[in-house]
Amino acid sequence: MALDRYPGVDGPLFKRALLGSLSWLSANHEEVNRLNVFPVPDGDTGTNMLLTLQSAVEDIKESNAAEVSKIAKLASHGSLMGARGNSGVILSQIFRGFARAVEGKSSLTPAELATAFEEAANAAYRAVNKPTEGTILTVAREAGRAAAAAASSPDATVPRVIAAAASGARAAVLKTPSQLQILREAGVVDAGGFGLQIILEGMLKTVEESESLPSGLTAPRPAAPVASQVAVTLPEGGWGYCTEFLIEGSGLDLERIKNQIEALGNSVLVVGEPELVKVHVHTDDPTRVITLAGGYGKVLKLNVGDMSTQHKRILESEASRVPRPNGVGLVAVVAGSGLVEIFRGLGVDAIVEGGQTMNPSTQDMLTAIESVPYDEVILLPNNRNVILAAKQVRGLTKKNAHVLETHSVPQGVAAVVAFRGDRSGAENLEAMKSEAERIQTIEVTHAVRDTRSNGLKVKKGDVIGLINDKLEFAGSDYGEVVNKALSKLGPGSYELVTVYRGKDASDDELAKLEAEIRSTHPGLEVEVQQGGQQHYPFILSVE
């Protein structure tokens, strides 16, 4: 009979169970690593736990000890010697507690095994200076409790006790975000606790083969990082892809669609009318769901989200959404995909698309200012032609809006770099202004018609160079014009040239320009950024 296969946990079985844990953790430790939360330092929790476990089983591999106590002692010693990271240290204490609980025993009954799990958790709590709930400690304790509950049942077996521990661990892991704010904010479960869950699952996988376990105690599917937002609404068994779409058709049978989709995933929602049905499902196989839906009608507004990617996005946006202590917002007028990204990356709250040839309206800027969650806002026009419209905004908003008169994109970047969230609006304005004024801007474009300006004769199509909005040079080649402009500025007084490459500049043109600046002005550092702006193949910031 199957139940007799494991009358008790002896040395060889415990050894096999630990090796099972090791191989399961080894297969899944990257998943644990991925649960890193800034600024928690254990970015490599999975690796640390794996190395600790490897060290724990090092000596066991050679041992043929019949007694569970001997194997447990080797694991305790090995893990202590090899413990890495906070989670690894706690894991070593779990082994230590387990080893103490089974001292002198050659084999463990289901009840003794459960007690050892509980003692292991107790030892871990005692070893830690300030125990924190929502971590591996909580998971160890809940695993122990679940094991004890299973052991008190009349049909308790070793596999059932291990299964209960693993499933208790899993339940506790899913709850960690409700106990620790940092996890909640990042939308992940605790990494160390998850590692322990995997270790228990690995043990379970060792003993469960050919063992029929009651439902609810079966081994979970391969472990995966989960986010609290999803974990709490998601039935056990699967994360995967959040899939949403509409089906347009006629005489659609909602009940039937629902039944079929339920077979492919969970958190199923099918609502609507016979002509238009909205479907939401969490599934591992979105393609099958969509194929199925396509048989009923036209699939519209399809949206498939990889939940782990979603969680990553939540994590990233959470990090950038920390409110500023000074309560001052930033709005910038800028165009070009790369420049927009640069300004956003530097902390600008709202972007108004616009610039040289598409000046934004006062209304556009007003809307952006109103959208920012701060009552004081600094607006950067980043173009001479935008300044006037920008100034109008001040009379239209109830917010305390300032216009910092940046004449160019490079001035705008310098101003934003100088902005600090812990400094008042007035202090920021002063610092930003002085930084912006240090910047020299060179803009390079082609003349759109023949002209004479600033004593310079220019033919349509010529490369022209402007220094701080003033036409200074014309020529046939970008490098020539830029180098003349740099020489005029006096490169000795500057150290860095940032080249913002426009939409129309080719890779070759960029490489050539870069090389020519470097060879003519070897003292200058050159940094290239993808600006993506129109009309100006190159904008250069000189500082």
Place this chain on the structure above:
Amino acid sequence: MKRPFAVVTDSTADLPDAWRARYGIEVVPLKVLFGEETFRDGVDMNNEEFFRTLAASSKLPTTSAPSPGEFAELYQRLAQDFEGCISIHIGAQLSATAEAARVGAQSVDNFKVNVIDSETVTMPMAFLCRVAAECPTLEAATAAVQERIPKSRVLALLDTLRYIEMGGRVSRAQAMIGTMLDLKPLLLVKDREIKSVDRVRTRSRAIPRMVEFFEADLPVEHVGVVHAQAPDEAERIAADLRRRLPGLDVPVGQIGCVLGTHTGPKALGVVYLKK
């Protein structure tokens, strides 16, 4: 007759060799891992070798704390000659080292170990070791060190955020650094936190900014300059500080392998204990 107490620290203290010799301070190495290969910080690999390997390596290394067992072995050995020890370690918010020391100490009998979470990193730890070593008793040393922990500051100028970001200690958002421009973040380690205090476009302007920030934080009891492969700039800053602060010796230290994994090359720091 046993001596009253020993001073133990770890390799992230960037303890100057002269102090190590003068005070007999024990240094436990953290580890740096390049792929499968583990090196003990300052033992199997020195700073020069580390930054050379780092430059040649396509994957970034990782770091790890000493194991509790390694601490237990050291304490066991010290127990033969000393009544106890003060064990001053890298901030627990940055590494599991102090926790490993505490667990390691539990397995040694008849030897008093006061494990100190310094809440900081690099040379402020070395200053704390020096303060401890000059005390007559373990109790006095512990009190003197505890009193100074809230006063420790590391003002760090990184040449790039890449390394500290990969190590998970600071995100770009926290450092107020976007993903595109090559900005130099000026970071402050204080009160268990790493805070960005400024961001500057070029290195030559960032260095005076760092010194200005430091001068606004005077007076100090100890100050030093640390660097990763930037000895000339570090010496210049130190000379400048010595001129302005007569009476302070302003040592220059080199950032070790483990900390260097997180700062990357060309990092500079002004490190101090406030008065």
